[in-house]
Amino acid sequence: MDLMNSLSERAKNAPESGIVEVINYARGRDRLLPLWAGEGDLPTPAFICEAAQKALANGETFYTHQRGIPDLRQAIADYYDRHFNAQLSPEHVFVTGSGMHAIKLMVEALTEVGDEAIYFTPAWPNIVAALGVSGAKQVGVPLSFSEGRWTLDIDKVEAAISPKTRVMFINTPANPTGWTASLDDLRALLELSRRHGIWIMADEIYALYHFAGGRAPSFLDIMEDGDRIVFINSFSKNWSMTGWRVGWIVAPAVMGDVIENLVQYTTSGVAQFMQQGALAAVRDGDAVIAENVRRAAEGRDILCDRLLATNRVETLKPTGALYAFLKIDGLTDSRKAVFDIVDKTGVGMAPGTAFGPGGEPFIRACFLRNADQLRDAGDRLADYISKL
Numbered sequence: 001m002d003l004m005n006s007l008s009e010r011a012k013n014a015p016e017s018g019i020v021e022v023i024n025y026a027r028g029r030d031r032l033l034p035l036w037a038g039e040g041d042l043p044t045p046a047f048i049c050e051a052a053q054k055a056l057a058n059g060e061t062f063y064t065h066q067r068g069i070p071d072l073r074q075a076i077a078d079y080y081d082r083h084f085n086a087q088l089s090p091e092h093v094f095v096t097g098s099g100m101h102a103i104k105l106m107v108e109a110l111t112e113v114g115d116e117a118i119y120f121t122p123a124w125p126n127i128v129a130a131l132g133v134s135g136a137k138q139v140g141v142p143l144s145f146s147e148g149r150w151t152l153d154i155d156k157v158e159a160a161i162s163p164k165t166r167v168m169f170i171n172t173p174a175n176p177t178g179w180t181a182s183l184d185d186l187r188a189l190l191e192l193s194r195r196h197g198i199w200i201m202a203d204e205i206y207a208l209y210h211f212a213g214g215r216a217p218s219f220l221d222i223m224e225d226g227d228r229i230v231f232i233n234s235f236s237k238n239w240s241m242t243g244w245r246v247g248w249i250v251a252p253a254v255m256g257d258v259i260e261n262l263v264q265y266t267t268s269g270v271a272q273f274m275q276q277g278a279l280a281a282v283r284d285g286d287a288v289i290a291e292n293v294r295r296a297a298e299g300r301d302i303l304c305d306r307l308l309a310t311n312r313v314e315t316l317k318p319t320g321a322l323y324a325f326l327k328i329d330g331l332t333d334s335r336k337a338v339f340d341i342v343d344k345t346g347v348g349m350a351p352g353t354a355f356g357p358g359g360e361p362f363i364r365a366c367f368l369r370n371a372d373q374l375r376d377a378g379d380r381l382a383d384y385i386s387k388l
Contacts, residue, residue: 010133017125018335018354026342033377036338036348038175038322039242040295040368044277045288048239052277064272066260068095068248072279076248079282083208086220091253094260095275097267099205099234099247104130105262106230106249110167110199111136117167118160118198120152122325122352122359124175127203131169139165142358143179145327148316150179154188161196168193171203173216176325176355176364178318180210183217190222190229199228205237206321208289211297216320230255237322237368238289239281246270246278292368296322299367299374306378312385315362322368325352327361330388334363345380 004012023036067073073090080086096102103126111117113135119127121140131138141160143150157168170189172181181189193200202219210216219229234247251259263269270278281288300317304324307313312329331337334351341363342348352362367374 010135014133015125015129019125019350021354022338022342022348022350025339026348029342029346031346032342032348033346033373033380034348035365035367035369035377036350037242038366039236040240040292040322040366041370041373042240042292044240044244045281045285047284048241048277048281051280052273055273055276060272060276062272064269064275066263066269067256068093068270069272069275069279072275072282075279075283076250080220080250082286083215084218084220088250089253091256092250094249094251094256094263095270095278096247096249096263097270098245099203099232099236100126100130101245101267102232102234102247102249103127103201103203104134105259105266106201106232106251107131107134107136107167108262109255109258110201110230112166114164115166116162116164117169118157118165119169120171120174120179121357122177122355122362123169124171125354125356127169127171128356136166137164140357143174143177145358148314150174150177152179152181152185154185154192157189158192161192161198165196165198167199167201169201169203170219171205173206173209173318173320175206175321176323176350176352176359176362178321178323178325180212180216180318180320183221186217186219187222190219190227193228197228199230201230201232203232205232205234208238209293209296209322210320211300211317212319235278235281238292239285240288240292241278241281244274244277246274295371296368298371299369300324302371302374303365303367303378306375306382307385310382310385312388322366324365324367325359326363326365328363328385328388330385331363332361334360338363341381341384345384347377347380 073093231250352359
């Protein structure tokens with residue numbers, strides 16, 4: 001105990017992931033259908049792996065650019081031109097060791113110990129934990145849930161702002177709820193940022209997973225030079241690269257030296273051969289994105305239609321992201337429920353308790369998977385629900 005007592009309180013208080021808890025409990029079981037994590041079931045496409053393998057064979061194993069190799073930074077800028085009609089310089093782009101690394105660097109850059117950061121709850125738990133580990137106070141603003149839909153009340157956001165507020169973390173389309181900000185929502189949030197001098201950390205990782213057609217609205221559609229906005233993104237979802245741990249930041253170019261230093265003192269940069277794989281993905285992988293979005297839309301319909309047909313699930317189909325956030329009649333303790341469900345059905349899901357206030361009665365299921373697996377999962381869950 002003396003060893004543990006000597007650790008920092010921030011480290012000791014870092015919460016256990018409620019998602020990892022159930023994964024560890026059930027990993028490796030026969031007939032398991034793992035819908036608990038935010039990833040699909042397809043491995044990284046061969047052309048991406050081959051680019052990394054070629055780079056390894058060519059000896060690209062040395063220290064490299066802290067901000068990311070120039071070709072990759074240019075390719076990410078080109079990605080924004082194609083998909084967002086946004087003209088960015090490579091000087092706005094910084095390659096990181098995952099989207100999570102990007103978030104942690106921006107938390108360090110934008111907050112001091114004791115500062116406050118607003119986020120919308122239920123929320124992906126990693127952002128909340130990252131703030132806590134860095135010593136910032138997490139201020140959750142609840143999304144409203146009514147008739148199966150999640151909405152944001154801008155007045156609640158403004159009421160949560162204090163003189164200590166430094167950052168708003170805005171994830172849209174959102175994990176786990178699927179809430180997707182409208183352009184009017186984004187305009188109102190940007191107006192708050194400008195009026196109160198608050199940074200926006202925009203997590204738009206799921207921007208292309210938008211099931212109403214086209215991509216989701218983005219702060220890139222409305223921002224102006226001088227706005228306090230940084231963007232977080234990752235190669236994980238678009239190109240089936242979750243295990244690669246490569247992401248990026250888009251930020252004002254003037255922040256370049258600060259971000260480069262933070263990279264230096266955390267990872268000292270992403271391996272160059274991995275960046276070559278990422279380059280192949282973002283340069284040549286638009287068809288991969290399109291296929292993943294198609295599979296997600298199909299999976300959403302298969303899983304949600306089957307469960308909504310039970311008349312025991314309140315949640316409607318989400319408009320974005322990769323998750324059905326299910327409110328099942330008769331289930332109130334989602335942590336207890338996910339263990340029972342995996343024991344009795346073999347379907348692994350994440351408890352809503354893992355996503356903070358407002359998530360307690362919900363269960364999250366990722367639908368970026370094989371259609372037949374989702375039909376099977378839907379049938380197993382429907383049978384479970386019928387017996388409650």
